Amino acid sequence: MWQMVSEVRTTLGHQTLPSDVARSTTRTGNRRPHGALARMKRREAAKDLTARILCAAGVPTLARRQMRGRLAILNFHGVETKPLSPPCHYVIDTATLRRELEFVRGHFQVLPLEEALERLRAGTLPDHAAALTFDDGTRNLATHAAPALRDLGLPAAFFLATGPMGTGEALWPDRLWLAFARAKVSEIDLTAIGHGTRSLRSAADRGAACGAAVGHLKELSDGQRMAQVESIVATLGAEFDAYGGPFQMLCWDEARALASEGSVTLHPHTVTHPILSRCPDQKVEYEISESCSTLDRETGHAPAIFAYPNGRRADFDERAKAALRRNGIRWALSTTRGLAHRDSDPLALPRIVIMGNFSHARFKLHVSGTVPSRPLNPWR
Numbered sequence: 383m384w385q386m387v388s389e390v391r392t393t394l395g396h397q398t399l400p401s402d403v404a405r406s407t408t409r410t411g412n413r414r415p416h417g418a419l420a421r422m423k424r425r426e427a428a429k430d431l432t433a434r435i436l437c438a439a440g441v442p443t444l445a446r447r448q449m450r451g452r453l454a455i456l457n458f459h460g461v462e463t464k465p466l467s468p469p470c471h472y473v474i475d476t477a478t479l480r481r482e483l484e485f486v487r488g489h490f491q492v493l494p495l496e497e498a499l500e501r502l503r504a505g506t507l508p509d510h511a512a513a514l515t516f517d518d519g520t521r522n523l524a525t526h527a528a529p530a531l532r533d534l535g536l537p538a539a540f541f542l543a544t545g546p547m548g549t550g551e552a553l554w555p556d557r558l559w560l561a562f563a564r565a566k567v568s569e570i571d572l573t574a575i576g577h578g579t580r581s582l583r584s585a586a587d588r589g590a591a592c593g594a595a596v597g598h599l600k601e602l603s604d605g606q607r608m609a610q611v612e613s614i615v616a617t618l619g620a621e622f623d624a625y626g627g628p629f630q631m632l633c634w635d636e637a638r639a640l641a642s643e644g645s646v647t648l649h650p651h652t653v654t655h656p657i658l659s660r661c662p663d664q665k666v667e668y669e670i671s672e673s674c675s676t677l678d679r680e681t682g683h684a685p686a687i688f689a690y691p692n693g694r695r696a697d698f699d700e701r702a703k704a705a706l707r708r709n710g711i712r713w714a715l716s717t718t719r720g721l722a723h724r725d726s727d728p729l730a731l732p733r734i735v736i737m738g739n740f741s742h743a744r745f746k747l748h749v750s751g752t753v754p755s756r757p758l759n760p761w762r
């Protein structure tokens with residue numbers, strides 16, 4: 383059984399994201415991306431079939447028996463009524479979220495995040511311990527995630543990028559998604575960032591082009607990244623504010639109302655959601671200290687837990703950890719995949735990122751710790 387698991391874990395461990403499509407395209411062609419999309423769909427179908435076979439063989443149940451003393455920290459982002467078009471796999475639809483939360487409630491002991499981290503440190507975690515986190519702070523967490531959590535009696539930690547809260551502005555990856563989704567042009571020249579001319583004729587084309595752009599921009603210095611965002615948005619010529627859309631942010635009254643119910647806690651996730659390792663020293667300090675002090679001021683509680691934007695191991699460094707310590711942060715969450723254990727670095731704790739395009743079988747394998755630890759690039 384476990385030999386079979388190890389063979390298929392490698393396959394399941396790779397998440398096919400729009401940026402994967404981008405990497406397999408030519409610099410100038412609009413033909414190969416369609417082939418890449420077809421290959422991506424075939425890979426996704428193969429992963430789903432493999433996952434269903436493993437679930438039928440009882441692998442998630444066996445894996446959860448190995449979880450003693452470990453903590454599964456699940457990570458969601460925004461929640462919408464239906465999957466977005468163009469595709470945006472870090473946003474999950476409400477029916478899928480409810481199905482996944484019901485599975486978690488039935489198979490794990492879900493704890494409030496800070497209690498879970500205290501008990502992880504003390505070695506007093508219950509068996510099958512889990513905690514729920516939602517990153518970024520879009521308004522749909524109040525309208526779509528919170529009702530599901532409330533109905534199921536589950537606690538959750540919301541990590542807020544404080545800068546655009548209560549405004550019509552969106553975080554930079556979401557701003558790009560809005561611009562690609564609403565552009566009136568049928569193609570875009572992304573030669574400046576190494577991706578040639580990309581078709582925008584179909585929703586899939588737009589999602590793939592956006593994923594390619596976001597994936598590339600995250601590897602640039604912070605200044606270059608901001609300049610390229612402005613350039614791409616100007617080229618697309620279709621920027622609107624985020625009001626009423628999937629990326630409108632919570633305002634503080636809404637966030638405080640959620641926290642007042644008792645099962646939702648609020649935590650910092652920087653001000654503008656940059657890749658911290660790409661930022662100059664002053665900006666690293668500002669993004670962390672300003673978001674921490676804003677949480678303190680707006681909620682009356684000094685924050686103790688932080689989540690890194692994007693969160694891959696390469697996205698934060700010792701400068702960020704030092705700034706977190708100076709601001710009283712005791713735990714920081716990454717998106718490196720895995721289960722947290724007592725010896726995990728408290729300022730680089732792994733999580734299990736849940737994508738909106740997971741089949742239920744793949745979700746069960748991921749949440750049970752069956753998929754090997756490796757960096758995941760969730761766009762965010």
Ligand SMILES: [Zn+2]
Binds near residue numbers: 517655691692762
């Ligand atoms: Zn984020």
